[in-house]
Amino acid sequence: MIWNLFKKDKEDEDPTIELGQKIQSALQKSEQDKREAEKMVKTIETWAADAIINNYAEFFPNAHLSFYRDKYKQTAFADYEKIKAEHGQKLPEDVFEKCENIVKGYLNQIELQKAQVLLFEKLYNEHKKTKQKFDAMLARNKRNAEMEKHQERLQEMNNNTTGLGDVYKDEYTLDEINNEFAHQETYFDELHKLKQQYGNDANFENAIAYKDEIEKITNKI
Numbered sequence: 001m002i003w004n005l006f007k008k009d010k011e012d013e014d015p016t017i018e019l020g021q022k023i024q025s026a027l028q029k030s031e032q033d034k035r036e037a038e039k040m041v042k043t044i045e046t047w048a049a050d051a052i053i054n055n056y057a058e059f060f061p062n063a064h065l066s067f068y069r070d071k072y073k074q075t076a077f078a079d080y081e082k083i084k085a086e087h088g089q090k091l092p093e094d095v096f097e098k099c100e101n102i103v104k105g106y107l108n109q110i111e112l113q114k115a116q117v118l119l120f121e122k123l124y125n126e127h128k129k130t131k132q133k134f135d136a137m138l139a140r141n142k143r144n145a146e147m148e149k150h151q152e153r154l155q156e157m158n159n160n161t162t163g164l165g166d167v168y169k170d171e172y173t174l175d176e177i178n179n180e181f182a183h184q185e186t187y188f189d190e191l192h193k194l195k196q197q198y199g200n201d202a203n204f205e206n207a208i209a210y211k212d213e214i215e216k217i218t219n220k221i
Helices: 002-011 015-059 066-076 080-090 093-156 174-198 206-220
Strands: none
Touching (some): 015 174, 093 174, 174 206
């Protein structure tokens, strides 16, 4: 008996409400993912600056003191090419090469995160457009329902109001919006597959391939 009650609730679930919840959830997720990618860009830039200061500390006055070290880190990443040109030849070759590879690797990761920022921003805008269509559909449905009430009332009063309920016609149907949103969800599926393929790979060079695949998805939207 209890199972039947739950089954009935599931069967009676309003598809309009369910779609609205999915769209809102996707909107929030794409916004959150964009913020996280932007935050990761800042984090990686900090890591790169740390690596630069670690290897070039001797060329920065008082770099062994945390106050000065933090000050130098604020511009070290942006000024890396200048720092390298001025002091790179003074470092042991193996130290220079190791620092260079680390910074290049971080640069690849930064470009990857920036590509994700663009993707999530585009997805957010697409979900926002879909939500606007959905909200417009709900508003029209509400107006239609109100007009139907007036129509029924007038019909009871024997007035001829044939077709009054058709004054407002939905520009977008539930099926159209559902199909549009389902298409948008395929981009998240593609991104999920890419994360499974590249996300746990420690090879910095693979970040370039990962970024290229993300840009392909972005260009399709």
